[in-house]
Amino acid sequence: MAGDITTIARPYAEAAFERAKETGQVEAWSDALGRLAAVAGDPQMVALIANPNVSRETIRDITLEVCGENLPEEAANLLRLLADKARLAAVPEIARLFEVSRSADEGMRRVTVRSAFEIDEAQRAALATALSSRLGGQVELTVETDSALIGGLEIRAGDLVIDDTVRGKIDRLANALQF
CATH class of the missing domain: 3.40.30 (Glutaredoxin)
Structure with a gap:
């Protein structure tokens, strides 16, 4: 399962890192993904994400509300995309892989x-x-x-x-x- 989540997360992490580099916003993306990972990795959110009776839109809205207005618009767009594709469980791994890319780049x-x-x-x-x-x-x-x-x-x-x-x-x- 861990390999599966990494396979799912890798393209998103690579795209986010490339976008962060091209806009000069690596630190902002790192902070945003860290915040999203903390929310998505919370045991209550993990249970919500895994619950088929809770809509993707509800989970997306809860996550956006918890992260607050400080979440950059592009990171919020990534969250919306992940929610639409039922990939919110991959957010902590996306954040981890982003940091791996960041460290390697540095x-x-x-x-x-x-x-x-x-x-x-x-x-x-x-x-x-x-x-x-x-x-x-x-x-x-x-x-x-x-x-x-x-x-x-x-x-x-x-x-x-x-x-x-x-x-x-x-x-x-x-x-x-x-x-």
Whole structure:
């Protein structure tokens, strides 16, 4: 499902980013999409969006009202389009992908590293240097510890996923044995 929502969100995020760049409004679009994502990601709104008995127009109007008059007209138009196409559930992912594009455009790549064990500062610095070289730009590193990985690292940078965890290897082996 997460891959599906990303597939749906990507063209909207790319179009919004291109429009933001051509009008010099990247910061305004970032703020607007962040606001829309916060509203659309609220548990009550998620329930409304998923409820087939609530009209798209009602959800659109509620979202516009909550976001207020400070929402730029083009962002409001995007919201209307997403409501008409029943794509409001994709708003948080659109905002996330917009920020990925923004960071990449600024020469910064956001990278999330999940590790089974704590990574000390020296290891973080070495990892950031290696990833910066591999990805061709500066990296903003977020490190998470997840003992369920058993061992190894999982690295995510946009669409790039490097899974060198023991859990990932076990899962791939299990899938290979099913055939």
